[in-house]
Amino acid sequence: QVQLVESGGGVVQPGRSLRLSCAASGFTFSSSGLHWVRQAPGKGLEWVAVISYDGSKKYYADSVKGRFTISRDNSKNTVYLQMNSLRTEDTALYYCARDRGRWLQYLDYWGQGTLVTVSS
Amino acid sequence: EIVMTQSPLSLAVTPGEPASISCRSSQSLLQSNGHKYLHWYLQRPGQSPQLLFYLSSNRASGVPDRFSASGSGTHFTLQISRVEAEDVGLYYCMQTLQTPLTFGGGTKVEIK
Numbered sequence A: 001q002v003q004l005v006e007s008g009g010g011v012v013q014p015g016r017s018l019r020l021s022c023a024a025s026g027f028t029f030s031s032s033g034l035h036w037v038r039q040a041p042g043k044g045l046e047w048v049a050v051i052s053y054d055g056s057k058k059y060y061a062d063s064v065k066g067r068f069t070i071s072r073d074n075s076k077n078t079v080y081l082q083m084n085s086l087r088t089e090d091t092a093l094y095y096c097a098r099d100r101g102r103w104l105q106y107l108d109y110w111g112q113g114t115l116v117t118v119s120s
Numbered sequence B: 001e002i003v004m005t006q007s008p009l010s011l012a013v014t015p016g017e018p019a020s021i022s023c024r025s026s027q028s029l030l031q032s033n034g035h036k037y038l039h040w041y042l043q044r045p046g047q048s049p050q051l052l053f054y055l056s057s058n059r060a061s062g063v064p065d066r067f068s069a070s071g072s073g074t075h076f077t078l079q080i081s082r083v084e085a086e087d088v089g090l091y092y093c094m095q096t097l098q099t100p101l102t103f104g105g106g107t108k109v110e111i112k
Helices: none
Strands: A003-007 A010-012 A018-025 A034-039 A045-051 A058-060 A068-073 A078-083 A092-099 A107-110 A114-118 B004-007 B010-013 B019-025 B038-043 B050-054 B067-071 B075-080 B089-095 B107-111
Touching (some): A003 A092, A018 A092, A018 A114, A034 A078, A034 A107, A045 A068, A045 A078, A058 A068, A107 B050, B004 B089, B019 B038, B019 B089, B019 B107, B050 B067, B075 B089
Antiparallel strands (some): A045 A058, A068 A078, A092 A107, A092 A114, B019 B075, B038 B050
């Protein structure tokens, strides 16, 4: 069965960096796009970034563009989110989600999330 | 950016009664391939979102048939024919036609 397990969250000061990981199993990793979606405490879902199946295409929400970088290692079945220059408004539960296709179909499986708290 | 607007914000439903959630997009979600890139998710309390419907009206695996979904290019509807206790949670629509991908604000469904 499809599994997505996020890790790397924690408490970090504003301006610092953090790298999230999402380890995948149960499907052909190299055939699927992957997304990061976040949810601030008590708020709705906000899409953050997407990477295509081969890593050749990446897009970001305006709120994180220039600060966050999505990447993937198909040999390790893992997708990453490098978060730099963190702000208090980046505090959220970060979900990794699989795209049903190679690029922008729909998100069909989600992980349990990893919590990022940006606070001084 | 495509803006997704859901209504109502919340609804309280008596078990066994129907419920309906609306989602409108600021532009058509119909792609040239004939598919509408609108999807529905349910986030139960304390859980991750789960896919209910994809490409407007295709029921995801395991979703009970009391749920149905439909839509035109810009107006979409999720319906529950007979609400059960397990249906409580936040319902979101989402478009994947173009980046940035966007979600509706969510509709909270509670049991009366």
